[in-house]
Amino acid sequence: MATSEKNTMEELGVSKEYQYGFHDDIKPTFKSRKGLDEEVINQMCDIKGEPDWMRQYRLEAYEIFKQKPMTKWGGDLSQLDFDDIYYYVKASDRSERSWDDVPDDIKKTFDRLGIPEAERKFLAGVGAQYDSEVVYHNIVEELDKIGVVFLDTDTAVKEYPDLVKKYFGTIIPSADNQFAALNSAVWSGGSFVYVPPGVKVEYPLQAYFRINSENMGQFERTLIIADEGSQVHYVEGCTAPTFSSESLHSAVVEIVCMKGSRVRYTTIQNWANNVYNLVTKRAFAYEDAQMEWVDGNLGSKLTMKYPSVYMMEPGARGDILSIAFASKGQHQDAGAKVYHCAPHTTSQITSKSISKDGGRSSYRGWVDVAKGAKGCKSHVVCDALILDKDSRSDTYPVIEIGENDTNIEHEARVSKIGEEQLFYLMSRGLSEEEASTMIVNGFIEPLVKELPMEYAVEMNRLIQLQMEGSVG
Amino acid sequence: MSKDLTIKDLHISVQGNPIIKGLNLSVQQGEIHALMGPNGSGKSTLAKGLMGHPLYEVDSGEVIFDGVDVLELEPNERAKLGLFLAFQYPTAIPGVSLANFLRLAVSAVRGKGANGSEKDGLIPMREFRRELREKMQQLGVDDSFARRYLNDGFSGGEMKRAEILQLAMLEPKIAILDETDSGLDIDAVRIVGESVSQLIGPDLGVLIITHYPRLLDYIRPQFVHILLDGRVVESGGWELTQVLEAEGYDPIREKHGIDE
Numbered sequence: 001m002a003t004s005e006k007n008t009m010e011e012l013g014v015s016k017e018y019q020y021g022f023h024d025d026i027k028p029t030f031k032s033r034k035g036l037d038e039e040v041i042n043q044m045c046d047i048k049g050e051p052d053w054m055r056q057y058r059l060e061a062y063e064i065f066k067q068k069p070m071t072k073w074g075g076d077l078s079q080l081d082f083d084d085i086y087y088y089v090k091a092s093d094r095s096e097r098s099w100d101d102v103p104d105d106i107k108k109t110f111d112r113l114g115i116p117e118a119e120r121k122f123l124a125g126v127g128a129q130y131d132s133e134v135v136y137h138n139i140v141e142e143l144d145k146i147g148v149v150f151l152d153t154d155t156a157v158k159e160y161p162d163l164v165k166k167y168f169g170t171i172i173p174s175a176d177n178q179f180a181a182l183n184s185a186v187w188s189g190g191s192f193v194y195v196p197p198g199v200k201v202e203y204p205l206q207a208y209f210r211i212n213s214e215n216m217g218q219f220e221r222t223l224i225i226a227d228e229g230s231q232v233h234y235v236e237g238c239t240a241p242t243f244s245s246e247s248l249h250s251a252v253v254e255i256v257c258m259k260g261s262r263v264r265y266t267t268i269q270n271w272a273n274n275v276y277n278l279v280t281k282r283a284f285a286y287e288d289a290q291m292e293w294v295d296g297n298l299g300s301k302l303t304m305k306y307p308s309v310y311m312m313e314p315g316a317r318g319d320i321l322s323i324a325f326a327s328k329g330q331h332q333d334a335g336a337k338v339y340h341c342a343p344h345t346t347s348q349i350t351s352k353s354i355s356k357d358g359g360r361s362s363y364r365g366w367v368d369v370a371k372g373a374k375g376c377k378s379h380v381v382c383d384a385l386i387l388d389k390d391s392r393s394d395t396y397p398v399i400e401i402g403e404n405d406t407n408i409e410h411e412a413r414v415s416k417i418g419e420e421q422l423f424y425l426m427s428r429g430l431s432e433e434e435a436s437t438m439i440v441n442g443f444i445e446p447l448v449k450e451l452p453m454e455y456a457v458e459m460n461r462l463i464q465l466q467m468e469g470s471v472g
Numbered sequence: 473m474s475k476d477l478t479i480k481d482l483h484i485s486v487q488g489n490p491i492i493k494g495l496n497l498s499v500q501q502g503e504i505h506a507l508m509g510p511n512g513s514g515k516s517t518l519a520k521g522l523m524g525h526p527l528y529e530v531d532s533g534e535v536i537f538d539g540v541d542v543l544e545l546e547p548n549e550r551a552k553l554g555l556f557l558a559f560q561y562p563t564a565i566p567g568v569s570l571a572n573f574l575r576l577a578v579s580a581v582r583g584k585g586a587n588g589s590e591k592d593g594l595i596p597m598r599e600f601r602r603e604l605r606e607k608m609q610q611l612g613v614d615d616s617f618a619r620r621y622l623n624d625g626f627s628g629g630e631m632k633r634a635e636i637l638q639l640a641m642l643e644p645k646i647a648i649l650d651e652t653d654s655g656l657d658i659d660a661v662r663i664v665g666e667s668v669s670q671l672i673g674p675d676l677g678v679l680i681i682t683h684y685p686r687l688l689d690y691i692r693p694q695f696v697h698i699l700l701d702g703r704v705v706e707s708g709g710w711e712l713t714q715v716l717e718a719e720g721y722d723p724i725r726e727k728h729g730i731d732e
Contacts, residue, residue, distance in 0.1 A: 419526060424563040425573070426547040427523045427556075428638065429580035435548075438576065442567025442621070 032088040038062065041185060044088045048188075053165065054157055061174035061184030068178040074364070075302040075331045080276055085248055087186045087219070143201070148232075149194040150205055153221050156192035163194060167225055171254035171282050179278045183219045183252040190220030190251065195230040195261075204233040204266070204452050222253040226261035226289075233264040235452060247275045249300075255283035257291050259313070264292040268455055270462055271300035273329060281307040288315035294450050295322040297332050298462055306364060308337035311345035318347040323447045326359030326391070327466055335364035335396075340376040340406075349380040352447065354440055355391035356466070362394040367410075371402035382412040385443050387436065437467040474501035475538040475554070477522075477646045477677065482533035484514075484521040490531070491517040493702035501645050502674040506688055506713070507681045509699030510721050515681045516560060518699070519650035523557040524550055537646070552581055554645030558635040558652050564623040570634060571618040574641055575600050581642050607640045611667045629660035636667045646677040653687040665690025685713045701730045 030047060032040050041062055045055040071077055143150055149160060157164050174184040195201060226232055249271065257263050263283065271277050277300040283291040293307035309318025324332035338347035353361035363382045384393035395412050417439050425435035441448070441463055448456045477499045484492035491514045499505050509515050521528040522535060524547040535542040537553055545553070565573065579594045594600075604618060613633055623631050632652055639647055649668070653661045669691050672678065680687060696712040697704045700721065705728045706712060716724075725732060 418563070420563045421565060423520075423523075423525050423547060424559065425565065425577075427551055427559075428573075428577040428642065429548050429551040430577060431548055431580075432546075434576065434580070438568055438573065439565060442565050445567030445621075 030089070031086055034086055035083040036062070036085075036087050036186065040087055044186065044188070047088075048154060050154075050157060051161065053161075057169065057174075058185050058187075061181050062186075064174050065178065065181035065185055068181055071178050071304075074304045075333045077276070077302070080248065082182075088188060146199050146201075147196040148199060148201055149192065151192045153190040153192045153223060154188065156223075160192070160194070163225065164192065164223065167223060167254065167256055169254075171256065171284055172252050172280050177280060179250045180252055180280045183221060183250050183280070187219045187221035187252065189218075190222040190253075191224075191234070191236075192222070193224040193232060193234060195224075195226045195232045197227040198229045199227075200231040201233070204235045206235045218247075218249045218251070220251045222251065224253075224255045224263060224265070226255070226257050226263045228258045229260040230258075231262045233266065235266045235455065236268075247272070248278070249275055250278045251280075253279070253281040255281075255291065257283055257285040257289035257316075259287040260289060261286075262290045262292075264294065265307075266294040266451060266455070268296040268298075268451070268459060268462075269300070269303075270298045271303075273299055273301055273327075275300045277303040277305065279303075279305045281305065282310065283308070283318070284310045284312050285316035285318060287313035289313075290317045290319070292319040293321065293336070294447060295320070295334070296444075296447055296451075296459060297323065297334050298325045298466065299327075300330060300332075302331045302333065304333045306335045306337050306366070308339070308366075309347065310339045310341055311347065313342045314344045316342065316345045318345075320348070321350045321447055321450060322352070323444050324351075324353040324361045325463070325466060326353065326355045326361040328357035328359060330359045332359070332361040333364060334361070335366075337366040338368070338378060340367075340369040340373045340378065342370075343372070343374045343376065345373065345376050347376075347378045349378075350446065351380075351382045352385070352444060353383070353393055354385045354387065354443065355393050356387035358388075358390040358392075360392040360394075362396060363412075364396045365398065367397075367399045367408060369401045369403050369406050369408070373403050374405040376403070377407045378409070380408075380410045382410075383443070384412075384414045385440065386414065386416050387440075433467060437464055440467060474674070474677075475645050476500040477535070477537045477542075477555070477679075479522075480534040480536075482518075482521070482535060483531040484517055485529050485531055486517060486527065491702055492521065494533070495699075495703055497679075497697060497704055499646055499677045499679050501677045503695065504672065504678045504691060504693040505680065505695045505697065506693040507679060507697045507699055507704070508683060508685070508713070508716060510683055513699045514702040515683070515699060516650055517702075519557055519560075519648050519681055522550075522648060523547055523555065548580065551577075551642070551644075552583070556639055556642055556644035556647040558632075558639055558647065558649045560651040560654055562623045562626075562631045562635055564621070564626075566621050566624045568622050569619050570622050570637075571601075571604060573622050574604065574638065577638070578603075578641055604641065607637060610670060611637055611640060612663070613637055628655040629657075629663070632656060632660070632664050633667065636664060636671070639668075640671055643675075645675065646679065648679045648681065649687075650681050651683070652680070653682055653684060658686075661686050662690065685717060688713060698724055700725060700728060705730075 032043060038059060041058050045058065169184060172180050174181045193205060224234060255263055255265065269277065285291045291309045295307055297303050297305065307320050311318055318338050320336035322334050322336055324334040326332040332353065335351060336349040338349065349365060351363045353363060355361045361384065365380060367378050367380060369376050382395055386393050393414055397410060399408060401408065417436055421439055422432060422435050425438060426432060441460055448459050451459060479495055479497045482492055482495045483490060495518065507515065517528060521530060524545065530543055537555060540553060542550055575594060608615065608617065617634065623634060626634060652664055656664065665687050680691060680693060696708055696710065698706040698712065706724060
């Protein structure tokens, strides 16, 4: 049977597991040497032709990074060697807007990821990050017409310096944490979005990210500014090829939700299982604004990611829906943070995790209600599904309440795939694998139904791949 | 040719306790059998054991369906042969809609490559939807059922109707109804009874397991068996239900020397 074949393959050290683990032979036009110092940063700034203020910003961040001790909490980072990483790789000389201009070998990789289809179906701007530089960036004319800016962040630094200067690093300062400092020093690519007051973007803005150069850190930097009363949905989906040595992905995502605006940020990540995925995501929501994070984490060696919402003014709302799937050799340390800094603010955290084949998932959450922030409500639900006895799930919730007039609920459930559920489905003709896959897909349905159609299909397919050969 | 399910000298234990102790029974396609017994006589153990529940240990005996030794098979393989169990307590599968689940189940039972099936082995969506709608109308099941999560938050009556809808869609050769009438009020029993009776025909054999004769008012069995202490102690026709109704199980227990 397939299971025994798989075992043999594993014994031989051959992994068939990662569907997108192909590696196109792309020659980067520039690659910094391994490791990081001022010289590497200066070189990067020179090649990018960046303004001096950004160079200073990077160098200051690097000073902070050097002083920060290695992060000790969360997952095991002891194997991560900062000197063994390429911090800047440029795959192509300029940003492309037209598909025809994209080099053939890069196209081939995109083809295998189905990007052209994604573009055709959604007719929205597709920003696809290839290595450190955005090589393909298509903005539909409509976005221009309604005044929405959707660019890679490098270009935004040059074309919208005032906007970028005003907000860059204000939500997540360089000193926030070790990896925010590192990202601030060496960031490259990512998306910049500005939505003018009252404008509602009807379709999701999408970006595909992809690490392709071995040992290359990907440090994209995304900044979204939703002006008063505007609405936008940003979607990122990630797949990465498998490499033998470790890769680091450390992004920073900053979001400003001004009065009455509504932002949804959806992520589906399926990193190859040697990637450290250490991401800082934070949003500030002002009066009556609503921020929603929808975050699906598959793959990677270690993910540490806790999307957060600071509710700064009355009526703000933060919703975080996070799903983690930890398989063999993987640790998903995911969760959410909400800070009720103003009265009458509301938050909802829904976290679902699945652990299988010895995988480990942890929920790490923080609910904070400031003194005097009366009438706040927060509801936290953590559901963990453990598929076998080798796998593990932990919950680390912290709740800090500085105000009596507040309503906080926390529910946590841990379940195993029940024998009764399996028997029921199998008695209807489903194999054990089909039955388990169906139960897992049902478990993550609350996330999947929030996704655009195409991502929902992809998510279900990824789960199916994860579940293959899991019964035997 | 009609197929039959034959059970010979079957012994089943649960966690080391013998529950079914030498049971003999045979059900043919097109026949309706009622198996009646008091609580604790082994009714549900027999039902789950026949379908292959991993916690119900078959110690000895034979179960042959259409010449195949059923006891060697996984539950899904038994389903593919044409066995069906309507559960007394169906399990909820949150997040999985009844329609999505049934499409996969129907495709699995009819076999890959069954007429016009798609690349992924599933029966074409349109064909499936049409069939599901027809069956739902026939059984008087509300359209919204298809989109609801399987048994999740269903009332007792809804669960049993969902079971009968599955029975209708999977078109088994032999269906075992495990206390399908339990926990239902009189109206619900009537609805479920009438639904099942619509499905009865020469291609379906039914084994109704119950401790009340209520459901049998709607589905009149040709054969009635009494289960006591893990064995079939009496077999007969409709008249047996009348005896039970009038006298209960005690005279039968006494006759066979079985303690309560």
